[in-house]
Amino acid sequence: MKKIEAIIRPEKVDDVIVVLETAGSAGIMITEIKGHGKQKGITQQWRGEEYRVSLLPKVKIEVVVKDADVAKIVTAIINTAKTGNIGDGKIFIYPVDDAVRIRTAERGDVAIG
Numbered sequence: 396m397k398k399i400e401a402i403i404r405p406e407k408v409d410d411v412i413v414v415l416e417t418a419g420s421a422g423i424m425i426t427e428i429k430g431h432g433k434q435k436g437i438t439q440q441w442r443g444e445e446y447r448v449s450l451l452p453k454v455k456i457e458v459v460v461k462d463a464d465v466a467k468i469v470t471a472i473i474n475t476a477k478t479g480n481i482g483d484g485k486i487f488i489y490p491v492d493d494a495v496r497i498r499t500a501e502r503g504d505v506a507i508g
Contacts, residue, residue, distance in 0.1 A: 396491040425459040
């Protein structure tokens with residue numbers, strides 16, 4: 396099993412959720428976050444004054460999937476969240492040792508399906 400963590404633009408969340416459900420992801424966790432990458436934020440103007448916004452709003456999407464589904468899920472996220480501009484986000488993939496469904500005590504792949 397793998398945990399896929401995607402940091403994406405807020406305006407892409409609804410589209411990514413639909414694609415993940417279509418691709419077979421059973422569960423999804425979403426967190427609103429703020430941060431910056433290489434660009435260190437953006438400079439904006441308001442009432443003629445420039446100001447720097449260093450922490451930009453982003454959304455973190457987390458899913459745990461079977462090893463066989465990782466490539467399909469990652470490709471779906473990339474194809475849906477990509478705008479081609481700086482700030483599109485990142486995807487991180489982590490190993491998951493085990494999963495336990497609390498209600499039934501089922502473990503492993505069956506617990507996430």
